[in-house]
Amino acid sequence: MSRLTRADVEHVAQLARLALTDDEIEHFTAQLEVILEHAAQIAALDTHDVPPTAHPLPVVNVLRADEVRPSLPRDEVLAMAPASEDGRFRVPRILDAP
Amino acid sequence: MTALDIAAAVRGGTRSAREVVDEHLAVVAARDGELNACNLVMDDAARAEADAVDAAVARGEDPGPLAGVPIALKDNLCTRGVPTTCSSKILEGWQPPYTATVVERVLAAGAVPVAKTNLDEFAMGSSTENSAFGATRNPRDPSRVPGGSSGGSAAAVAAGYAPLALGSDTGGSIRQPAALCGVVGVKPTYGLVSRYGLIAFASSLDQIGPFATTVTDAALLLDVIAGHDPMDSTSTDAPHEPLLPVVDRGVEGLRIALVDELVEGEGFQPEVLDAVDRAARALEKAGATVDRVSVPSARYGLSAYYVIAPAEASSNLARYDGVRYGLRVAGDDVATMNARTRDAGFGPEVKRRIMLGTYALSAGYYDAFYGQAQRVRTLIIRDFARAYEQYDALLSPTSPTVAFELGAKSADPLAMYLSDVCTIPTNLAGHAAMSVPYGTGEGGLPIGVQVLAPALGEPVMFRVARVLEETA
Numbered sequence: 413m414s415r416l417t418r419a420d421v422e423h424v425a426q427l428a429r430l431a432l433t434d435d436e437i438e439h440f441t442a443q444l445e446v447i448l449e450h451a452a453q454i455a456a457l458d459t460h461d462v463p464p465t466a467h468p469l470p471v472v473n474v475l476r477a478d479e480v481r482p483s484l485p486r487d488e489v490l491a492m493a494p495a496s497e498d499g500r501f502r503v504p505r506i507l508d509a510p
Numbered sequence: 511m512t513a514l515d516i517a518a519a520v521r522g523g524t525r526s527a528r529e530v531v532d533e534h535l536a537v538v539a540a541r542d543g544e545l546n547a548c549n550l551v552m553d554d555a556a557r558a559e560a561d562a563v564d565a566a567v568a569r570g571e572d573p574g575p576l577a578g579v580p581i582a583l584k585d586n587l588c589t590r591g592v593p594t595t596c597s598s599k600i601l602e603g604w605q606p607p608y609t610a611t612v613v614e615r616v617l618a619a620g621a622v623p624v625a626k627t628n629l630d631e632f633a634m635g636s637s638t639e640n641s642a643f644g645a646t647r648n649p650r651d652p653s654r655v656p657g658g659s660s661g662g663s664a665a666a667v668a669a670g671y672a673p674l675a676l677g678s679d680t681g682g683s684i685r686q687p688a689a690l691c692g693v694v695g696v697k698p699t700y701g702l703v704s705r706y707g708l709i710a711f712a713s714s715l716d717q718i719g720p721f722a723t724t725v726t727d728a729a730l731l732l733d734v735i736a737g738h739d740p741m742d743s744t745s746t747d748a749p750h751e752p753l754l755p756v757v758d759r760g761v762e763g764l765r766i767a768l769v770d771e772l773v774e775g776e777g778f779q780p781e782v783l784d785a786v787d788r789a790a791r792a793l794e795k796a797g798a799t800v801d802r803v804s805v806p807s808a809r810y811g812l813s814a815y816y817v818i819a820p821a822e823a824s825s826n827l828a829r830y831d832g833v834r835y836g837l838r839v840a841g842d843d844v845a846t847m848n849a850r851t852r853d854a855g856f857g858p859e860v861k862r863r864i865m866l867g868t869y870a871l872s873a874g875y876y877d878a879f880y881g882q883a884q885r886v887r888t889l890i891i892r893d894f895a896r897a898y899e900q901y902d903a904l905l906s907p908t909s910p911t912v913a914f915e916l917g918a919k920s921a922d923p924l925a926m927y928l929s930d931v932c933t934i935p936t937n938l939a940g941h942a943a944m945s946v947p948y949g950t951g952e953g954g955l956p957i958g959v960q961v962l963a964p965a966l967g968e969p970v971m972f973r974v975a976r977v978l979e980e981t982a
Contacts, residue, residue: 421865424868424869424872426849428824429831429848429852430849430853430864430865431849432861439858440861440862443862444865447816450812450816451817451870453813454810454886455882459888459889462888463888464884464885465888468700468701468938468965469700469746471743474743474744484608489834492604492836493834494832494835494836495838501833503844503847504840504844506844
């Protein structure tokens with residue numbers, strides 16, 4: 413495995429939406445390298461004809477009857493959000509002003 | 511008093527639930543300043559719940575199999591209108607709009623929740639030191655960790671806050687703290703217990719289970735919480751065979767084996783291995799056969815786990831974005847707000863795992879890490895299946911060591927991860943396993959022996975555990 417660089421860690425932090433500090437980036441570069449090296453122990457195993465397991469139970473597509481049922485109480489849910497307005501979550505501007 | 515005794519006394523009218531809960535709350539008040547096992551003590555709610563149980567008894571009604579039994583709840587189980595934090599700043603002050611199915615079930619059985627217990631943030635850790643609200647200490651020796659991530663629940667039972675507690679186990683988070691605190695801890699078969707209302711860490715691995723002071727009490731609690739729940743699409747609809755009637759059936763004729771890969775290697779304390787040997791001999795004396803068996807791929811469990819669990823966590827924890835719950839740190843645009851909120855709200859271990867998981871799932875690395883770990887998971891399942899063709903249950907240490915000092919492993923994430931080396935393979939396979947106290951080691955600290963069983967093998971697993979308890 414190639415060495416993990418500071419640029420790799422910055423890229424991953426951006427994908428993960430984490431505004432890491434310089435100190436954190438430095439720490440994680442060293443620590444993730446060690447953990448990934450340990451994880452790479454399995455890289456050498458011959459698994460070319462082994463199917464992956466995503467989930468330990470053999471269940472697929474569990475569906476319920478398509479009936480209208482009460483959902484979570486909207487006011488209670490919104491009361492716990494950092495900001496809400498007119499029955500909706502309020503967030504900073506997503507689109508540029510016209 | 512055990513949960514079974516309390517429930518019998520309350521149902522029979524010889525003790526009031528109120529008196530029982532007051533006694534336990536007094537223990538919490540006396541010890542939690544030092545131990546910090548509780549994120550929230552539910553004094554008033556507990557007393558009201560106990561009064562309701564007593565009123566039901568007075569009306570001639572049966573409050574249920576857990577009548578008046580105090581119970582502690584890991585603080586990643588949702589309780590409507592009661593703060594549920596996952597020991598994270600990102601959820602501080604948040605109150606769920608619904609209650610977890612397991613909590614509904616214990617309430618319906620007459621139990622009295624007394625506390626929400628501390629954990630490693632989002633259940634990521636093996637010492638309960640990764641909590642935004644400070645570390646929990648081990649009641650057997652407060653200079654030591656209680657294990658984790660359900661360290662608060664384990665400590666609560668060990669210290670006598672409640673005879674029962676609920677925890678969650680993704681890679682050993684019930685069994686390892688149970689071992690380190692000297693109590694019984696059970697990781698049920700994946701799908702046996704509903705996870706509706708358990709705040710997700712790694713969804714293909716997470717499972718809720720009981721802590722208790724006795725094997726029989728653990729059976730009592732698991733019988734209450736097991737069973738299908740339409741609100742959890744991963745909950746199995748296989749009928750649950752009640753454990754309470756079978757725990758005392760002994761081990762005559764059972765075929766048991768020690769797992770080579772889980773008793774060999776560096777880092778095992780000799781006293782821990784001795785305890786497993788003594789457990790094996792005790793089972794033989796009780797009429798079981800005990801061999802050794804190899805589960806070759808189990809040695810790769812830790813490596814596979816530290817790809818799969820962080821990968822799933824990085825996806826599950828994407829929801830903490832400063833929009834719907836808890837904390838928000840302002841930013842000019844949404845992406846900046848998201849990133850600042852997450853950096854301020856998550857602690858170091860959670861960030862480390864999100865970073866690991868995001869890396870393992872990112873373009874160019876997906877197949878080498880995540881894909882390979884999923885294939886190794888298949889190998890582990892196949893190797894266990896082969897072992898269970900010959901044996902009814904398997905045996906190993908729960909943790910390679912007794913409880914370690916606070917701070918001993920905080921600076922070295924990989925050393926901390928190694929404390930789960932014996933417990934992780936069960937989660938990857940989706941099987942059942944439990945830890946039973948078996949003597950003491952270094953410093954007089956408790957040792958746990960792990961009993962492993964195949965999917966839905968709880969009846970045999972509890973019979974083995976019960977014999978171990980009798981011979982410990």
